[in-house]
Amino acid sequence: MGNVLVKTKEEAISWIHGREKVGIKPGLERMEWMLERVGHPERHLKFVHVAGTNGKGSTVSFISHVLRRSGYTVGTFTSPYLIDFTNRIQVNGEDISGKDLVAILNQVIPLAEELEQSELGGPSEFEVITMVAILYFSQIAKPDIIIWETGLGGRLDSTNVVYPLVSVITNIGYDHMEYLGSDLKQIAKEKAGIIKSGVPVVSGVEQEEAKAVIYEVAKAKKATVYQLGEQFSTVINKIHHSGSKFDFQDIFLTMPNIEISMIGSHQIKNAAIALMTLEILRQYYAFYIEEDSVYTGMKHTFWPGRLEKVLENPLVILDGAHNPEGAESLAEAIHLFNYKRLILVTGILKDKAIQQFYQPLLPLADELIITEPKFPRAKEALEVAKIVHSIGGASHVLVQENWKDAVDMAIQEANKDDLVIITGSLYLISDVRKYILEHYKKS
Structure with a gap:
């Protein structure tokens, strides 16, 4: 086993990008192997797991803004990054520091090298980043909750090693078909792979055949589904090039005139999915979220590169x-x-x-x-x-x-x-x- 360890943020990022040659490797065996080696730290963290073809980043942003306004320390794991590689792993909107990235990656490198020698083969770039995120959140940042975005698909995505409080599927569309299948049912089956036994599911999926797949998987896992247009819905009051206003209603409450600055009707859907997720955290997991935090958090949510x-x-x-x-x-x-x-x-x-x-x-x-x-x-x-x-x-x-x-x-x-x-x-x-x-x- 080599002892090539990294010393600077630049070296760390370069080492991680060097894994790109391994390609995309669907499957959870390598992640499970590495997590086993470090004592399964993910089991001590709280997650909201977000999958979907589009809208994942915006939905993560809506949820985390409101929770932060409510006084919670919120970790986020998103991809790809827009400005700096370290944007992918944040706590309360602050990137993982270069020093922490180096320290954590130096724990992952020996695992990756040992894995390389096994029949499973070395981890992919995304598996390494996922591993870094879990170790950073569990050892250093220790946030109250982590909004955890899938990289690709769901079922075989390396993020799918966590057992979340809520599973979220924003929507289903045609993307990454070489990995996820070419029809909506197949793609829905992959995304529904994040559904866990007894864990509530929030879905913004619109096509009937994809929705049917989600209900079927959820039923088998005894997971309750909260479906946009059924258990929760919106009424649009104003839609404009500087944002929108809408009423939100779910099985627990009605919130009139919620304002968002993100542009487009698709952002109203993302906002509604976030609101339903927050309501589940409040009702079932005793998160303390004030109405005022919801209104101001939604209004000030911003996600770069989206309109x-x-x-x-x-x-x-x-x-x-x-x-x-x-x-x-x-x-x-x-x-x-x-x-x-x-x-x-x-x-x-x-x-x-x-x-x-x-x-x-x-x-x-x-x-x-x-x-x-x-x-x-x-x-x-x-x-x-x-x-x-x-x-x-x-x-x-x-x-x-x-x-x-x-x-x-x-x-x-x-x-x-x-x-x-x-x-x-x-x-x-x-x-x-x-x-x-x-x-x-x-x-």
């Missing part, structure tokens, strides 16, 4: 809509804005349903600039342009492989009453966000 305004003149909005459902939610939200021309900048990864992603967006764009995320799995801009032309309905398509040039082109071309939306891969959004905040906000 986020980064420039005012011209109005530039970033949205990490990286799959067909995300693109539909974005297309719906675009109608809330007043603008003369829409300039759309997009870059997407190879493994996405590209044609379905562009379909709802093309008719809305006066100009489409296709670029490439700086990421190994990026789809070449010229290839994307071919797909776009095959769909038809696009008015003006430009290809600019370099994403910085694409962003500059869009911003310089836009008049003050035009709208620029930059969307697609979260890897693209992460780079663009940094670039705009550094280069344009100053000027």
